[in-house]
Amino acid sequence: MLLRVxxxxxxxxxxxxLGVSLIVFSFIHLTPGDPIEMMMGEAGGVTEEEIDALRHQxxxxxxxxxxxxxxxxxxxxxxxxxxxTDQRPVAEVIRERIPATVELTFCSLLIAxxxxxxxGIISAWRQHSALDTGATVGTxLGVSLPGFxxxxxxxxxFSMRLEWLxxxxxxxxxxxxxxxxxxxxxxxxxxxxxxALASALRHLVLPSMALGAATAAxxxxxxxSSMLGVIRQDYxxxxxxxxxxxxxxxxxxxxxxxxxxxxxxxxxQIGVLLGGNMIIETVFGWPGLGRLAVDAIYARNYPVVQGxxxxxxxxxxxxxxxxxxxxxxxxxxxxxx
Amino acid sequence: xxxFWRRFRKSRxxxxxxxxxxxxxxxxxxxxxxWPHDPVTGDLRLRLRPPVWKDGGDWSHPLGCDQQGRDVxxxxxxxxxxxxxxxxxVVVASAAVGTxLGLLAGYFGGWIDAVISRTVDILLAFPFMxxxxxxxxxxxxxxxxxxxxxxxxxxxxxCRLVRGDALAAKGREHVEAARALGAxxxxxxxxxxxxxxxxxxxxxxxxTVATVILLEAxxxxxxxxxxxxxPTWGGMVSEGREYLIEEWWLSTFPGLAILLTVLSVNLxxxxxxxxxxxxxxx
Amino acid sequence: xxxxxxxxxxxxxTYFFTDLGVLKAVDGVDLQIGRGETVGLAxxxxxxxxxxxxxxxxxxxxPGRIVGGEVLFEGEDLLAKTEGEMQNIRGGAxxxxxQDPLTTLNPVLSxxxxxxxxxxxxxxxxxxxxxxxSTSRWAARQRALEMxxxxxxxxxxxxxxxxxxxxxxxxxxxxxxxxxxxxNPSLLIADEPTTALDVTVQAVIxxxxxxxxxxxxxxxxxxxxxxxxxxxxxQQVAVMYAGRIVEWGPTRxxxxxxxxxxxxxxxxxLPRLDYESVIRPIPGEVPDPLNLPEGCxxxxxCPHTMPVCAKTEPRVAEVGEGRWVRCHVYEKGISAGGSxxx
Numbered sequence: 001m002l003l004r005v006x007x008x009x010x011x012x013x014x015x016x017x018l019g020v021s022l023i024v025f026s027f028i029h030l031t032p033g034d035p036i037e038m039m040m041g042e043a044g045g046v047t048e049e050e051i052d053a054l055r056h057q058x059x060x061x062x063x064x065x066x067x068x069x070x071x072x073x074x075x076x077x078x079x080x081x082x083x084x085t086d087q088r089p090v091a092e093v094i095r096e097r098i099p100a101t102v103e104l105t106f107c108s109l110l111i112a113x114x115x116x117x118x119x120g121i122i123s124a125w126r127q128h129s130a131l132d133t134g135a136t137v138g139t140x141l142g143v144s145l146p147g148f149x150x151x152x153x154x155x156x157x158f159s160m161r162l163e164w165l166x167x168x169x170x171x172x173x174x175x176x177x178x179x180x181x182x183x184x185x186x187x188x189x190x191x192x193x194x195x196a197l198a199s200a201l202r203h204l205v206l207p208s209m210a211l212g213a214a215t216a217a218x219x220x221x222x223x224x225s226s227m228l229g230v231i232r233q234d235y236x237x238x239x240x241x242x243x244x245x246x247x248x249x250x251x252x253x254x255x256x257x258x259x260x261x262x263x264x265x266x267x268x269q270i271g272v273l274l275g276g277n278m279i280i281e282t283v284f285g286w287p288g289l290g291r292l293a294v295d296a297i298y299a300r301n302y303p304v305v306q307g308x309x310x311x312x313x314x315x316x317x318x319x320x321x322x323x324x325x326x327x328x329x330x331x332x333x334x335x336x337x
Numbered sequence: 338x339x340x341f342w343r344r345f346r347k348s349r350x351x352x353x354x355x356x357x358x359x360x361x362x363x364x365x366x367x368x369x370x371x372w373p374h375d376p377v378t379g380d381l382r383l384r385l386r387p388p389v390w391k392d393g394g395d396w397s398h399p400l401g402c403d404q405q406g407r408d409v410x411x412x413x414x415x416x417x418x419x420x421x422x423x424x425x426x427v428v429v430a431s432a433a434v435g436t437x438l439g440l441l442a443g444y445f446g447g448w449i450d451a452v453i454s455r456t457v458d459i460l461l462a463f464p465f466m467x468x469x470x471x472x473x474x475x476x477x478x479x480x481x482x483x484x485x486x487x488x489x490x491x492x493x494x495x496c497r498l499v500r501g502d503a504l505a506a507k508g509r510e511h512v513e514a515a516r517a518l519g520a521x522x523x524x525x526x527x528x529x530x531x532x533x534x535x536x537x538x539x540x541x542x543x544x545t546v547a548t549v550i551l552l553e554a555x556x557x558x559x560x561x562x563x564x565x566x567x568p569t570w571g572g573m574v575s576e577g578r579e580y581l582i583e584e585w586w587l588s589t590f591p592g593l594a595i596l597l598t599v600l601s602v603n604l605x606x607x608x609x610x611x612x613x614x615x616x617x618x619x
Numbered sequence: 620x621x622x623x624x625x626x627x628x629x630x631x632x633t634y635f636f637t638d639l640g641v642l643k644a645v646d647g648v649d650l651q652i653g654r655g656e657t658v659g660l661a662x663x664x665x666x667x668x669x670x671x672x673x674x675x676x677x678x679x680x681x682p683g684r685i686v687g688g689e690v691l692f693e694g695e696d697l698l699a700k701t702e703g704e705m706q707n708i709r710g711g712a713x714x715x716x717x718q719d720p721l722t723t724l725n726p727v728l729s730x731x732x733x734x735x736x737x738x739x740x741x742x743x744x745x746x747x748x749x750x751x752x753s754t755s756r757w758a759a760r761q762r763a764l765e766m767x768x769x770x771x772x773x774x775x776x777x778x779x780x781x782x783x784x785x786x787x788x789x790x791x792x793x794x795x796x797x798x799x800x801x802x803n804p805s806l807l808i809a810d811e812p813t814t815a816l817d818v819t820v821q822a823v824i825x826x827x828x829x830x831x832x833x834x835x836x837x838x839x840x841x842x843x844x845x846x847x848x849x850x851x852x853x854q855q856v857a858v859m860y861a862g863r864i865v866e867w868g869p870t871r872x873x874x875x876x877x878x879x880x881x882x883x884x885x886x887x888x889l890p891r892l893d894y895e896s897v898i899r900p901i902p903g904e905v906p907d908p909l910n911l912p913e914g915c916x917x918x919x920x921c922p923h924t925m926p927v928c929a930k931t932e933p934r935v936a937e938v939g940e941g942r943w944v945r946c947h948v949y950e951k952g953i954s955a956g957g958s959x960x961x
Contacts, residue, residue, distance in 0.1 A: 012458075019459030023471075030475040144599040146551055148558045149574055149592030156581055156589075234722035240678055241717075242710035242737045242798070256727045275464030279555050293470055294559055302474050309471040313462045320462075332727060332782045 005328045009321050020313045021072050024306050028071070029064070031302045075310060081303035085296075090307040094289065099183045100170060101288030104281070105273050107204050108212035113266070116216045120223025121258070124231060125250060135220060142217025147276050151210035151283040158206060168285030170203050211280045215269045222265045227258040260331050267323030271316050344612040351608010357601030365417035374398070376415040377566045379406030385584050403573070403587055404580065412568035413594050419480070419569050420598065423553045424546045427487040432542050434488070435495025436534070440526050442496065443503025453496065460493050465552060473561045480563045483556060487549055498541055502534040509533070536613040543606035547599045554595050570595050623694070625838050626652040626675070626806055631688035633667075633674045636681075640909040644670040644683070646862035649935070652806065652855075655836040659853030659870065661846060661885070665905045667862040668842045672808045675840075676715055677705050692806070711741030711750075714799040718811035720791035724783040731779030734798045735763035744803040746835055766797040770827055789820035793827065800831055807832065808840045813848055825852055846889060850874055855941075858882045861906055861916035864935075868942035878944045880921045915947065923948055 055061050062070075074080070080090035123132040158165045170184055185204075188196035230236065231254065239249045278290035285291070289308055296304035345351055369376075383406040387394040394401060400409040442453040463471075469486050476482040506512060512529045556562040557571025565572060570591040577587030628650040635642035644667045652658045662668040674685050677697060690697040692713065697705065709715075714737075717723045724733060738759040742752035760779070767775040770793040772786075783791055792812065799807055812828065813821040829852060832839050841853055849856050849870060856873050858866040858881065866879040877883045884901040903920035906912060912919050918928035925947055933947045 015455055016458050016462055019455065020462050023459065023463075027471045027475055032475075032477075140600065140603060141596075144547065144596055144603055146554050146558075146571075146574075146592060146595045146599075148555060148571070149588070149595065152574065152578065152581065152588050152592070156585055160582055234717055234719065235725040237678065238715075238717060238723045238795075238798075239725070239736075240709070241676060241715040243706045243708065243740055244710075244736070245706055253725050253728070257725070260727075271464040275466035278466045278470065279558065282559060293467075297470055297474055297561070300474075305474050306471060309463070309467050312464060312467045316464060317462045330727065332784075 006325060009324055013317060013321065016317055017314065018072075020317065021075065021310070022068070024310045024313070025068050025071050027309065028302065028306045029067075033300070033302075080307035080310070083296075083304050084301045085299050085304075090303050093292065093304060094307055094311060097287060097289045097292050100286060101277055101281070101290060103170075103183055103185060104204065104207055104211065104286060104288060105270075105277055107208040108273055108277075109215065109266075109270065111208050112212035112216035112219055112269075115212075116219035117223055117262075120220045120262075121227055121250065121255070123220070123224045124227035124258075125246070127228070132224075135224070139217040139221045142213050142220075145213060147210055147214060148279045148283050150213055151207065151280055154206045154210055155283070165206050166203055167206075170200060170287065207280050207284045207286055210283070211273060211276055214276070215266075215273060218269060219262065219266060223258065223262050226261045227254060230254045230258045233257075256330060260327065263323060263327050263330060267320055270319050270323075274312055274316060342612075345608055348608040348611040350604050351611060354601045354604025354606070354608055357597070358605050361417060361598055361601065362421060365414060365421055369411070369414050369418070372411055372414060374408035374411035376407060376412040376568045379403070379408075381406045383408075385580070387584070388586055400590055401584070401586055403576065407568075409573075409587065409590060412573060413570070413590060416568040416570040416573060416591065417594065417598070419563055419567065420550050420553060420595070423480075423484060423487070424550045424602075426484055427491055427549045427553075428542050428545050430484070430488045431491030431545065432495050432538055435492035436499045436531075436538055438492065439496040439499025440503050440530060440534070443500040444507060444522070444526055444530065450500075453500075457493050457496055460490060463490070465490050466555065469552075469556055469561065473556075478561050478564055480567075483553060483562050486556075487552060491545065491549065494545065495538060495541060498537055499534050502537060503530050506530045506533040540606065540610045540613055543602065543609050547602040547606065550595065550599055550602070624651045624653045625656075625693065626650070626840075627689075627691040628675065629689040629691070631671070631674055631685070631690060633670055633679055633683060633685045635683040637909075642908045643862050643911065644908065645674055647688070648859075648862075648864050650857060650864065652838050652840060654805070655832075655838055656855065657832070657839040657841060657853045659849035659856040660840060660842045660859060661844065661849055661856055662859035663844050663885075663905060665861075665908060666859040667908075668859050669810050671859070672715065672810050672840065672842050675808060676709055676713055678709075678715070707741070710737040710799075710804075711744065711802050712804055713806045713808065714802065714804040715808040716795050716799040716810065716812055719815045720788065720795045721783065721815075723795050724791060726783055728782075729780050730783055730786065730794050731760065731763050731767070731781075734766055734794065734801055735759040737798060737801050738762045741802045743801070744805070746803070762801060763797070766801050767794070769831060770794070770797045770800075772797070788816055789823060792816060792820075792824055796824070796828065796831070800835075800837070803835055804837065806838045806840065808842070810842045811844070812841070813845070814843065821848070828852070846874065846885060858885070861908070861911055863916065863945060864943075865917070865945045866943070868939070872939075872942060878938060878942070878949065879946050880923050880948075881917050884920075884922075 052061075060067070078091050080094070082088070083090050083093050086093070119131070119135050123129075123135045126132060155167055159167045184200040185197065188194070188200055236249060236253060239253045244252070277286075277288060278294055280286065281288045281290035282294050289311070293305055293308040296302075296308070345355075379402065383398065383402045385404060386398055386402040386406075388401040388409075389396055389399045391401075398408050398410070400413070402408055403412065438453050442450040460468075468490055472486050472489070473482070476485070507530070512525060515525055515529050553562060554569070554571035554574075557569040558575045560572070560575065562571060563569050565576075573591035574588045574595075577584070577589075577591070580587050628648060631645055631648045631650075632643075633645040635644055646667075648667075648671055650658070650660075650671075660668045660671065670679070670683070673679055675690055675697070677685065679685055685698060688698065692708070697708070700708075724730060735756075736759075739754050739756065742750045742754060743762060744750050764775050764779060767778065772778055772790055772793055778786070778790075783794070786794060792815070796809075796812070799809075809828070813824055816824065825848065828839070831837070839853075841849065843849060853870050855868065856866075856870045857864045858873070858879060860881050866873060866877065866882045873882065874886065877886055881901070884899075887899040888901065890898055901920050906916060906919070912929075914930045915921070915924075915928045915933050918924045921928065927947050931947075933945050933950060935943050935945045936949045938944050938949050
């Protein structure tokens with residue numbers, strides 16, 4: 001049953017992925033400036049023939065549809081072009097930065113969920129209590145805060161005034177550290193380097209909070225309202241009539257039902273997180289994909305920009321697939337279309 | 338209509354938000370005229386003057402001056418114009434486009450729906466900031482391009498909402514009755530179905546204003562929005578970053594302005610939601 | 620009737636404190652159910668019968684609250700018990716089943732475990748009153764399967780793992796009954812068990828109910844608006860109107876010779892299949908529970924109303940063998956020739 005859902009969803013993906021690639025391709029193609037000239041930069045002394053030869057080599061003198069197909073095929077093979085500023089393959093540049101961003105996004109999501117789900121559940125079960133009112137105010141603020149500003153305020157308070165937590169980078173300079181996977185948390189655990197682990201965690205705290213705040217707020221709200229809806233249902237009354245304790249009812253009967261809409265929302269939020277980490281990485285100087293994209297656009301390093309865009313879009317499409325599957329697991333009633 | 342206002346007034350949250358919003362809009366429109374300081378060119382002698390409650394500050398520049406000697410309050414008020422203008426224009430445009438496409442998709446179905454829905458799915462695959470950065474590489478930053486970029490992503494939620502509602506509304510009795518009486522497509526779409534979907538569109542619209550303001554601020558923060566020297570809140574926060582230690586107010590106040598504006602829009606939107614859908618849950 | 624009834628409700632009062640006022644859902648109700656006895660609680664929507672059922676098990680949530688009375692179950696007042704003690708009783712000694720089986724069962728959990736759940740908590744009560752604890756998962760599952768078979772759900776083992784939406788309506792209600800009866804309660808409160816079902820399925824469910832409860836001597840409080848069901852199934856009947864019991868007695872007797880004008884009126888509303896009759900609806904409407912009339916709540920619609928009816932509420936009077944009526948017409952022996960109307 002689940003397999004059928006999987007197959008159907010994957011089939012739906014294909015036109016979407018094609019559309020995504022088409023959009024990115026048009027972004028690439030519409031950017032001002034000639035890519036060959038930009039690559040050559042100020043080199044000068046390059047003859048017309050050499051430029052033409054390069055153009056031919058990159059297939060830039062062929063008709064558009066051909067170029068598009070070439071683009072898609074290359075992208076599927078992992079070839080995203082050459083970075084203008086440092087002449088390395090875009091794919092390589094991107095790959096270096098992926099762990100940093102993944103770590104940050106993952107931690108932000110984790111913090112957001114750890115905060116949001118219990119608070120949402122308890123707020124619903126104890127409506128109008130102090131916690132509930134506090135949560136309502138908090139979520140309202142959380143969705144109204146600009147993330148970059150929150151980041152800056154956190155830096156001001158915790159880094160500058162209180163000097164508790166660091167501002168930039170992922171690990172303190174001078175902490176002897178060898179990176180294997182690029183995921184500093186995993187690496188430090190694997191190599192048993194507790195100083196590095198502590199340092200990496202300290203560096204993760206503020207950016208994760210800044211990035212995760214809005215997600216926490218939205219998730220709390222949806223968890224709460226979903227749970228409120230579930231509490232009113234007849235099957236909850238029936239569970240009570242069977243003599244189950246309130247905790248057992250909340251966890252065994254209510255939670256699974258209430259989580260269903262939450263899963264969808266969290267899936268959407270991951271998209272927001274992926275977008276938001278551009279900002280947060282800039283604020284905190286975090287060496288991830290987001291900052292790479294921002295730096296690249298300032299430097300007019302368009303191949304890198306579009307490479308990142310393509311990667312994000314494709315990733316997000318697959319994230320949505322996983323969300324859909326999770327939804328189907330939780331809700332046995334859904335039919336396939 | 339009257340019941341709407343009555344219900345809206347009952348929502349304290351909505352009223353508070355509405356009042357705040359009106360205050361802000363008024364101050365954005367009127368006060369730059371009344372508050373004479375030039376937000377664009379500064380007097381370097383006034384460079385980094387502190388706000389009124391610190392030593393060296395005075396009431397002529399109650400929120401101090403920035404690194405180019407420009408009055409912060411004046412820049413805030415002019416920045417409000419940008420944010421509110423972008424917010425309003427983008428939402429109106431997005432709602433218009435999205436509602437129209439949603440109506441067409443929901444009502445006609447078939448290949449029209451297929452094309453529109455596919456487009457929606459494809460656009461949804463891009464997180465907004467990613468889309469913006471890709472598009473900004475093509476278009477250069479500027480007010481019009483910001484509005485365009487935001488609208489290009491902004492119409493999608495409206496389209497989905499209206500499509501769903503239109504599909505449901507298609508089956509409703511008075512729509513069927515109109516069809517039985519020989520009403521044409523145009524009549525059915527705009528006279529029968531549109532009024533049904535409109536309340537949800539309005540609610541979504543108010544909430545989208547909040548999102549748009551935040552996104553515009555984020556883009557401006559990155560320097561991809563409206564360009565200096567035009568003051569934008571996001572831009573001000575970014576410029577103030579160098580001075581976080583001593584002159585912290587340069588980044589704090591614009592951020593607060595964003596927060597308060599978005600908050601009031603959200604409160605107002607909550608009030609609208611309470612007034613338009615008699616809510617079943619708390 | 621046994622002198623030690625299983626359940627004895629005295630002056631039970633449940634109010635709902637809403638923004639619009641105080642809703643007197645149950646206003647001083649007396650009720651009695653003996654061991655193995657089936658009692659019907661008849662009334663239309665808004666009469667308070669469902670609230671009464673829930674009040675007995677203390678399932679009332681804010682803004683509702685039980686404000687007075689006694690609910691004596693096996694001699695002990697349930698209203699005085701702690702929530703923990705009530706949780707032991709619910710599902711174990713007293714069980715309740717609700718109207719719509721589709722919403723009563725949790726849609727995201729399999730049916731079988733929902734039946735077994737109660738058994739794991741309470742064990743199974745033997746007919747002589749002792750309890751066989753069945754708290755192991757395996758034993759609970761066996762018991763659940765046993766119950767599914769006794770309510771005639773086919774292919775119980777496959778069905779155990781299935782979800783409620785995979786069952787038909789009648790099967791779902793049978794599953795609900797299986798859940799309620801799993802621990803062999805002394806008292807089953809069934810709130811409109813047949814209302815959501817087609818007529819043919821109704822009959823099956825009722826027969827099932829009778830069979831199962833007779834075998835174990837289970838008492839049943841059957842809450843319904845359908846007098847036909849009560850006639851078929853219940854030994855005693857209580858008629859409820861606007862939060863009060865207005866008539867009470869053996870079913871045969873009450874339904875063939877109704878005394879309270881409301882009971883009369885209810886019976887006149889039923890179309891008869893065996894001979895031509897005129898349906899005479901009761902004039903007026905069910906009163907707004909927030910705004911009950913002064914005096915007797917029914918007097919506004921009553922064909923026998925007297926001046927005193929508008930001023931004071933009638934008290935309960937015994938008018939025969941185990942028959943009680945709450946009506947001024949029968950008070951102090953004043954007889955206005957009321958019984959039986961054409």
